[in-house]
Amino acid sequence: MLSFVNFFLLPGIVQGSIYALGAIGITLVFAIMRYGHFAHGDLATFGAFIALAFTTMLGVSPYIALPLAVLATGVFAIGIDRLFYAHLRTMPKIITTIASFGVALMLRSFVQVVWGVNTTSYARGITRPENWFGIRVKSHELVTLLVAIALVVALHLFLTRNKWGKAMRAMSDNPDLALLSGVDNNKVIALTWIVAGGLCAASGFFLGLNTELKSLMGWNILLPTFAAAILGGVGRIEGAIVGGLIVGIAEELSVLVIPGEYKVMSAFGILLLVLLFRPTGLFRGKVL
Amino acid sequence: MTALLTMKNLRAGYGDADILFDLSIEVAKGEIVAIVGPNGAGKSTAMKSIFGLLDIRAGSIAIGETDITGWVPNRIVKAGICYVPQVKNIFSEMTVHENFEMGAFLRKGDYSAALDRVYDLFPDLRTKRKTTAGSLSGGQRQMVAMGRALMLDPQVLLLDEPTAGLSPKYMEQIFQISRDVRDSGVAILLVEQHAKQALAFADRGYVLAAGRNRHEGPGPALLADRHIAEMFLGG
Numbered sequence: 001m002l003s004f005v006n007f008f009l010l011p012g013i014v015q016g017s018i019y020a021l022g023a024i025g026i027t028l029v030f031a032i033m034r035y036g037h038f039a040h041g042d043l044a045t046f047g048a049f050i051a052l053a054f055t056t057m058l059g060v061s062p063y064i065a066l067p068l069a070v071l072a073t074g075v076f077a078i079g080i081d082r083l084f085y086a087h088l089r090t091m092p093k094i095i096t097t098i099a100s101f102g103v104a105l106m107l108r109s110f111v112q113v114v115w116g117v118n119t120t121s122y123a124r125g126i127t128r129p130e131n132w133f134g135i136r137v138k139s140h141e142l143v144t145l146l147v148a149i150a151l152v153v154a155l156h157l158f159l160t161r162n163k164w165g166k167a168m169r170a171m172s173d174n175p176d177l178a179l180l181s182g183v184d185n186n187k188v189i190a191l192t193w194i195v196a197g198g199l200c201a202a203s204g205f206f207l208g209l210n211t212e213l214k215s216l217m218g219w220n221i222l223l224p225t226f227a228a229a230i231l232g233g234v235g236r237i238e239g240a241i242v243g244g245l246i247v248g249i250a251e252e253l254s255v256l257v258i259p260g261e262y263k264v265m266s267a268f269g270i271l272l273l274v275l276l277f278r279p280t281g282l283f284r285g286k287v288l
Numbered sequence: 289m290t291a292l293l294t295m296k297n298l299r300a301g302y303g304d305a306d307i308l309f310d311l312s313i314e315v316a317k318g319e320i321v322a323i324v325g326p327n328g329a330g331k332s333t334a335m336k337s338i339f340g341l342l343d344i345r346a347g348s349i350a351i352g353e354t355d356i357t358g359w360v361p362n363r364i365v366k367a368g369i370c371y372v373p374q375v376k377n378i379f380s381e382m383t384v385h386e387n388f389e390m391g392a393f394l395r396k397g398d399y400s401a402a403l404d405r406v407y408d409l410f411p412d413l414r415t416k417r418k419t420t421a422g423s424l425s426g427g428q429r430q431m432v433a434m435g436r437a438l439m440l441d442p443q444v445l446l447l448d449e450p451t452a453g454l455s456p457k458y459m460e461q462i463f464q465i466s467r468d469v470r471d472s473g474v475a476i477l478l479v480e481q482h483a484k485q486a487l488a489f490a491d492r493g494y495v496l497a498a499g500r501n502r503h504e505g506p507g508p509a510l511l512a513d514r515h516i517a518e519m520f521l522g523g
Contacts, residue, residue: 163393166382170390173379180339180373181436182365182394 002134008252014141014210016228016248017148021203022221023228023240024155025196031172031235031286032192035093038100039080040200041222042107045215047073047201048208049115055122062122063143066205070198077197078190104219112215119214144206151202152241155195159237164191172235224251224267231274233285242282246270292317292475293338293369293444298347300337306345307333309499315444315475320466322490322507324483329496331479332374335446339364339371351444366394368443374452374479377433380422384413387421387432391439399439406435409465427458431465438469445469447478451485463489487511 022044029037050072054065084103088096129136159165164187170178171188179185203225207217228247232239247267254266274281291314298311308330315321323331336342338349339361348357351367359367370391379387388406392399407414410431416424421432430450437445447466451459459482467489470476480486487493487507495503495516503516510516 163389166386166389167393169382169386170379173381174376177373177377177379177436178390179361180365180371181390182362182440183390184362 006134006136008255009249010135010137010141012249012252013245014144014206014248015251016245017145018203018206018210018244019221019225019228019248020241020244021148021151021199021206022225023232023244024152024237025200025203026225026229027232027235027237027240027285028168028192028196030229032168032188033085033089033093033096034286035096035100036226037196038097038222039104039107040100040196040225041218041220042104042111043073043077043080043197043200043218044204044207044221045111045218046076046107046204047197048204048213048217049111050076050201051205052115052120052122052208052213062205062209066147066202069205070201073201074194074198077193077200081189081193108215108219115213115215117215119212121212122209140209144210147202148206151199155199155237158195164188168192220264223271224248224264227267227271227274230285231270231281233281233283235286236281236283239281239283239285291315292352293477294348294350295334295338296348296350298334298337298344298349300333300342300344300347302342307342307499308337310501311347311496311499312501313477313494315477317443317475318470318473319492320470320476320478320490322486322493323477323479323496324486324493325496325502328498330499331496332448333499334496335371335448335477335479338369338446365440368440369446370437370440370442370444371446372433372437372448372450374448378421378429378436380420382421383418384421384424384432385417387436388439391436394440402439402441406438409438409468410435427454427461430454430458430462434462434465434469438474442474444475444477447476449479449481452481459485484511 022040026037026040029035047069051062051065051069054060054068055062080103084099085096088099127138127140129138159169167178167183168188168191170181171183171185204218207221224247228243229240231246232241232243247270250266250270251263254263258265293315295311295313298308299306300308311330311334313321313323313334323334325331333342337344340358344357348355350356351369354367356364356367379390382390388403392402395402412428413431413435416428421429424432434447434450450462454462466476478486487510490507492505493507493510494501495510503510503513
């Protein structure tokens with residue numbers, strides 16, 4: 001039982017919270033702007049490397065670099081939107097979806113030009129796991145879980161208590177009526193990018209912290225992240241969280257039946273099953 | 289009587305097609321005006337044209353002395369016109385209370401007085417403030433929609449078929465609430481499919497046909513006119 005928790009459940013939950021942070025962003029962007037944002041994985045890579053830049057330049061701990069990277073990536077995401085997506089707003093959404101593939105390639109190339117293609121990490125050395133009543137958890141895994149929970153709680157409070165958070169939900173619920181109520185579309189879109197971009201940077205950061213940093217890291221989690229968003233129901237934040245955890249745990253458990261290198265196939269399998277049998281996802285999201 | 293909302297010689301449509309050809313409508317403060325007419329007469333289109341939701345080719349729309357032709361919805365709301373669409377007129381995934389808060393989105397400062405007034409108008413909703421609006425009955429959803437629009441204290445309230453699909457009980461209730469709102473000094477313009485009931489209840493009415501004014505006058509007078517009754521109101 002303990003070995004199940006230590007070797008499968010806990011790593012699955014950690015990986016799942018990384019997916020969840022990315023999937024919340026994908027779901028939010030879809031809810032407000034109605035397109036799938038395929039640059040989300042590479043934006044996570046970008047965020048992870050920005051955090052690396054802060055740690056090396058300022059000589060601070062990665063945990064101090066994290067909030068800076070979250071903020072910087074959020075602002076950067078607004079810039080991407082203004083530059084590449086804003087003028088496509090009134091056109092069919094598929095055009096923006098394809099444009100986001102282009103942005104993904106640009107982001108990845110940017111990371112490769114600046115930081116190279118070799119793997120690197122935030123801190124050298126091996127972390128010894130703490131042992132709590134037989135449950136072995138590494139400190140960075142614990143931080144991943146706690147920060148992910150804190151971010152989700154903060155987002156929930158923002159969306160349910162804050163005027164602009166409610167405006168975001170209103171825009172997702174009924175865009176025409178939100179405009180008739182005087183909500184400024186452009187402000188809500190900018191806000192969405194701050195939130196989605198920031199969470200995306202956090203997911204990239206934690207992926208780098210728990211494994212290693214490389215230019216393809218974000219691209220590699222794009223499929224499981226989308227699978228998580230779709231499994232939960234596109235546009236549903238609670239769905240993105242549950243979906244992320246399910247995909248993360250399923251990947252770890254899949255090692256029991258298939259070779260570890262094919263882990264990512266389980267995300268693909270989940271995506272296939274959801275699209276075939278419950279295309280609106282667990283929480284009945286918006287239909288694509 | 290000076291008009292608060294004036295639509296003058298309006299020609300408007302979507303794309304290449306015109307739907308309104310020469311439409312003029314006036315609504316004064318403290319008055320309920322009903323637009324009735326057969327299907328395809330342009331009733332709802334007339335209302336949407338106020339909010340710039342279709343192309344206006346000629347004519348003008350004004351609130352008081354201010355010309356608002358071609359303004360964006362955001363600005364029109366600020367100018368004091370609130371609109372309750374016929375369908376998708378609530379935030380169905382948000383609570384009743386949050387719907388009203390969204391109605392007050394443009395208000396600065398404390399709006400508890402406006403909230404109280406809306407809950408007084410719709411006492412049924414007071415106990416349902418935490419309920420998700422989409423799970424309410426049709427009549428209650430219509431009340432949420434009207435309440436949302438009233439949160440800004442509009443000068444003019446536009447109602448697009450407010451009683452469509454409602455039971456007679458709720459229809460009467462919506463009419464009664466509209467009278468209360470009118471008596472508080474709001475001008476109400478509504479489009480109705482139930483022509484007879486609407487004319488009986490409105491202060492004045494316009495009968496539209498094929499995008500033009502056909503008849504206008506006090507509601508009861510239009511109802512009493514045999515010609516109009518035969519042509520437009522189904523005998």
